[in-house]
Amino acid sequence: RRSIILRRRPTGEPRREDFQIVEEPVPEPGPGEVLTRTIWLSIDPYMRGRMSDRKSYAEPVAIGGVMTGETVGEVLASNDPGFSPGDVVVGSRGWQTHSISRAGALARIERPGAPLGAYLGVLGMPGTTAYSGMKDIGQPKAGETVVVSAASGGVGSVAGQLAKRAGARVVGIAGGADKCVWVQETLGFDDCVDHRVGNLDLALADACPNGIDVYFENVGGAVQEAVFARLNPFARVVMCGMIAQYNEAEFPPGPNLGFVVAKRVRIEGMIVSDKPERFAEWRALAAPWVADGSLRHRETIVDGLDAAPEALRQVLRGGNFGKMLVRVGRE
Numbered sequence: 001r002r003s004i005i006l007r008r009r010p011t012g013e014p015r016r017e018d019f020q021i022v023e024e025p026v027p028e029p030g031p032g033e034v035l036t037r038t039i040w041l042s043i044d045p046y047m048r049g050r051m052s053d054r055k056s057y058a059e060p061v062a063i064g065g066v067m068t069g070e071t072v073g074e075v076l077a078s079n080d081p082g083f084s085p086g087d088v089v090v091g092s093r094g095w096q097t098h099s100i101s102r103a104g105a106l107a108r109i110e111r112p113g114a115p116l117g118a119y120l121g122v123l124g125m126p127g128t129t130a131y132s133g134m135k136d137i138g139q140p141k142a143g144e145t146v147v148v149s150a151a152s153g154g155v156g157s158v159a160g161q162l163a164k165r166a167g168a169r170v171v172g173i174a175g176g177a178d179k180c181v182w183v184q185e186t187l188g189f190d191d192c193v194d195h196r197v198g199n200l201d202l203a204l205a206d207a208c209p210n211g212i213d214v215y216f217e218n219v220g221g222a223v224q225e226a227v228f229a230r231l232n233p234f235a236r237v238v239m240c241g242m243i244a245q246y247n248e249a250e251f252p253p254g255p256n257l258g259f260v261v262a263k264r265v266r267i268e269g270m271i272v273s274d275k276p277e278r279f280a281e282w283r284a285l286a287a288p289w290v291a292d293g294s295l296r297h298r299e300t301i302v303d304g305l306d307a308a309p310e311a312l313r314q315v316l317r318g319g320n321f322g323k324m325l326v327r328v329g330r331e
């Protein structure tokens with residue numbers, strides 16, 4: 001099997017030399033274990049955090065350890081009565097072509113109703129993040145203005161569509177004209193601001209004439225500053241991610257939060273795994289919407305496990321358009 005391990009902790013953007021490819025014979029599963037081959041590997045922004053030993057909510061990947069990652073795979077051999085060869089499973093099995101897992105760490109996809117990659121994106125961890133963030137914190141209501149950053153991405157595209165379903169006016173923020181057109185025309189957002197051109201403050205003021213009631217925060221940095229300035233009294237801010245700073249050695253100083261008191265703003269952080277029950281809940285709710293085409297999604301697909309390091313670099317600079325996936329093996 002082929003695995004990608006962390007060779008050293010990166011400074012700035014992750015580079016090829018930070019990783020190492022290791023080849024070894026495919027292992028045999030022990031008692032209670034399952035051998036799978038990887039079909040799809042998800043590339044997610046959080047992986048940059050795992051490469052660093054800065055204190056975080058999760059342990060870093062050890063030097064010499066296999067990079068973590070969610071995958072869809074096929075069972076090749078099983079020493080657990082719950083799984084049989086041919087089963088399609090989702091699990092966190094890392095950047096490798098084959099892996100051995102405890103049966104409890106795998107979830108079978110019964111009768112897949114969507115393309116398998118969707119179980120890592122719109123129906124998987126990113127989709128659940130959007131659902132959980134909106135349900136538990138954002139709580140958009142009809143007539144409110146909701147702003148979503150990284151709007152064309154795995155999380156943002158779902159967060160905005162959920163706010164539309166709730167009857168809100170939804171404004172996306174995305175990098176580039178192509179992404180903004182897709183966010184408006186395909187996802188159905190009311191407006192989309194390109195954060196890479198022009199004056200962000202003016203564009204946001206134009207797109208949000210009644211201020212902002214809910215902000216789904218995915219990026220931080222200059223985008224956050226512009227949005228915070230337009231929050232309404234009693235606004236809710238879902239602190240989901242701050243990708244603009246993931247490659248920084250030192251986090252930049254934050255905003256002055258005096259307005260949080262004056263406007264009684266609620267700012268709340270979230271990690272999707274805090275509420276594990278949301279995963280199954282979301283999949284049951286969203287699968288029919290994916291099947292009938294009313295919940296839109298798109299993927300950027302790269303081929304071969306060896307493309308994973310560059311795929312991560314691209315996600316951190318906006319080179320992906322929709323959920324970033326690596327096709328590791330045939331479906």
Ligand code: NDP
Nearest residue numbers: 045150153154155174175218219241242244270271272318
């Ligand atoms: P995306 O598919 O949205 O890809 C990342 C996008 O971030 C890029 O395409 C780019 O979009 C945007 N971006 C990158 N750098 C910058 C920058 N400097 N300024 C503004 N935008 C930037 O990724 P995901 O949907 O997987 O993740 C989105 C966010 O959600 C991340 O912050 C991630 O860490 C977070 N997250 C949090 C979870 C949680 O449990 N709290 C779980 C899952 C994700 P563009 O070209 O439009 O700028």
